[in-house]
Amino acid sequence: MKRVVIIGGGIGGLATAYSLREHQAKGADFEIVVLEKNSRVGGNIRTEKIDGFLIEGGPDCFLSEKPWAMELCKRLGLAEELLPTNEENRKTFVLSGGRLHELPEGVVLMIPTRILPLLTSSLISLPGKLRMALEPFVPKRAGKGDESLGDFVRRRLGKEALDKIAEPLVAGVHAGDPETMSIRSSFPKFVQLEEEHGSLIKGMVKRMALSKKSSKPVAPGKKITMFLTLRGGLSDLIDTLAARLQALGRTSIRTGKAVTSVTKKGGGYMVNIEGEPPLEADAVIIAAPAYAASRLIRSIDGELADRLMTIPYVSTATVSLAFKRRDVAHPLKGFGFVVPKTEKRKIMAATWTSMKFKHRAPEDSVLIRCFVGGSKDSDLVSLGDTEMIMAVRDELREIMGIDAAPVLVRVYRWINSMPQYTIGHQERVEWIEDRIAREKGLFLTGSAYHGIGISDSIRTGEVVAKKALHFLAF
Numbered sequence: 001m002k003r004v005v006i007i008g009g010g011i012g013g014l015a016t017a018y019s020l021r022e023h024q025a026k027g028a029d030f031e032i033v034v035l036e037k038n039s040r041v042g043g044n045i046r047t048e049k050i051d052g053f054l055i056e057g058g059p060d061c062f063l064s065e066k067p068w069a070m071e072l073c074k075r076l077g078l079a080e081e082l083l084p085t086n087e088e089n090r091k092t093f094v095l096s097g098g099r100l101h102e103l104p105e106g107v108v109l110m111i112p113t114r115i116l117p118l119l120t121s122s123l124i125s126l127p128g129k130l131r132m133a134l135e136p137f138v139p140k141r142a143g144k145g146d147e148s149l150g151d152f153v154r155r156r157l158g159k160e161a162l163d164k165i166a167e168p169l170v171a172g173v174h175a176g177d178p179e180t181m182s183i184r185s186s187f188p189k190f191v192q193l194e195e196e197h198g199s200l201i202k203g204m205v206k207r208m209a210l211s212k213k214s215s216k217p218v219a220p221g222k223k224i225t226m227f228l229t230l231r232g233g234l235s236d237l238i239d240t241l242a243a244r245l246q247a248l249g250r251t252s253i254r255t256g257k258a259v260t261s262v263t264k265k266g267g268g269y270m271v272n273i274e275g276e277p278p279l280e281a282d283a284v285i286i287a288a289p290a291y292a293a294s295r296l297i298r299s300i301d302g303e304l305a306d307r308l309m310t311i312p313y314v315s316t317a318t319v320s321l322a323f324k325r326r327d328v329a330h331p332l333k334g335f336g337f338v339v340p341k342t343e344k345r346k347i348m349a350a351t352w353t354s355m356k357f358k359h360r361a362p363e364d365s366v367l368i369r370c371f372v373g374g375s376k377d378s379d380l381v382s383l384g385d386t387e388m389i390m391a392v393r394d395e396l397r398e399i400m401g402i403d404a405a406p407v408l409v410r411v412y413r414w415i416n417s418m419p420q421y422t423i424g425h426q427e428r429v430e431w432i433e434d435r436i437a438r439e440k441g442l443f444l445t446g447s448a449y450h451g452i453g454i455s456d457s458i459r460t461g462e463v464v465a466k467k468a469l470h471f472l473a474f
């Protein structure tokens with residue numbers, strides 16, 4: 001029986017394995033082995049349930065606009081578990097001048113779609129508002145080459161929109177630096193809006209009108225909100241996938257198995273595992289970060305290994321703090337706040353988790369999750385727990401007036417976990433994919449290449465699974 005080895009048991013690797021099974025031809029017989037170096041699968045996805053709190057260490061939701069995560073949940077029978085955000089609290093705040101200002105209603109990602117809330121906003125100065133309102137009259141860019149997010153936003157919406165909205169909100173998702181991030185690879189939608197409509201504002205307004213007309217509930221009586229999660233946390237997606245895969249047979253998921261290299265053997269591959277005999281494989285799918293893939297394939301193609309190393313990664317940490325509701329005077333009417341770089345703070349953002357989603361904290365408590373690190377302040381991730389917690393508490397005291405001691409604190413470090421799509425990313429990935437295509441039966445997937453979020457990692461895995469099935473069929 002043929003064997004496919006998948007290296008990496010994050011959502012990328014597991015979704016690829018599941019897609020192999022979903023799309024395999026009738027009668028096709030092959031074994032799948034997923035090798036994960038950690039003692040648990042899930043990679044960045046990690047949910048913990050402690051004393052009635054549901055804490056997400058890594059991702060806490062996925063974007064519904066990118067349907068692949070939602071679709072996978074439905075195929076796994078999790079439609080009823082999909083949890084929308086609490087729309088009554090749908091507000092985001094931005095720290096500016098040491099004070100929290102509401103992000104003007106109607107700002108979608110970074111694009112204003114309603115004029116009145118923008119005009120009355122305390123976040124943006126009058127010249128800044130006028131500059132944003134002029135966006136529909138800014139001519140399209142003539143060149144087709146890549147551009148940084150910073151240049152793109154300054155050109156279309158002005159510097160204040162970059163500093164106070166795009167940088168903290170949009171670059172924050174990637175924990176990235178807008179001056180080096182590729183607009184084309186990180187936010188292809190914005191480039192498309194400019195190309196198709198000549199304006200982000202005009203394009204976004206049209207798209208919103210269209211999507212309102214065509215939007216269907218996720219499940220009967222369930223609303224689709226911009227962000228969705230699972231009632232029992234995102235680890236439910238991982239656990240369900242892993243259980244389903246194992247129940248399908250001829251599939252094993254082995255944790256605590258660090259792959260050290262992949263070498264060629266005959267027409268196939270040898271997967272070398274730390275402290276264990278190697279595993280022969282007809283096809284190998286590497287679903288580990290690009291730098292890990294680089295180490296694994298170096299003996300097969302040194303130049304490709306070098307190119308994989310040019311996809312940079314940054315480290316982040318999340319610190320979740322639980323308080324008694326009575327100890328927090330702040331009204332917490334929103335999903336949380338983001339912090340522009342210009343504010344020079346130690347946190348990038350804070351999510352008011354128990355306001356954003358139901359079932360995250362007991363009734364008498366609140367859960368707040370702060371982000372530390374990223375390209376702005378990578379060094380902060382290496383602070384010890386005590387120092388990091390103190391730094392985060394200082395920030396919450398100054399920004400939100402929370403003086404009380406938390407009843408629970410959890411710190412999660414994510415070292416080199418966020419790939420950065422810097423200028424030229426698309427060409428880099430095209431080169432990498434042309435090159436890997438020379439190695440028949442060897443594939444790369446995961447969040448390093450075609451989208452950093454959960455949904456894109458699932459979609460990329462599905463594309464790669466189809467390529468691998470095509471290879472196995474011949």
Ligand SMILES: Cc1cc2nc3c(=O)[nH]c(=O)nc-3n(C[C@H](O)[C@H](O)[C@H](O)COP(=O)(O)OP(=O)(O)OC[C@H]3O[C@@H](n4cnc5c(N)ncnc54)[C@H](O)[C@@H]3O)c2cc1C
Nearest residue numbers: 008010011012037043044059060259288446447452453454
């Ligand atoms: C703090 C944080 C918050 C985030 N928030 C969101 C969010 O809210 N929404 C969203 O959509 N996305 C979010 N993301 C991004 C999301 O986590 C990723 O898109 C997704 O988890 C990537 O999955 P992956 O399988 O490609 O990679 P990973 O999750 O990194 O999995 C790769 C796996 O490969 C394993 N591995 C590496 N080397 C080897 C080896 N040599 N042998 C065997 N195994 C190996 C690793 O241990 C790991 O388990 C966030 C990321 C972080 C870090």
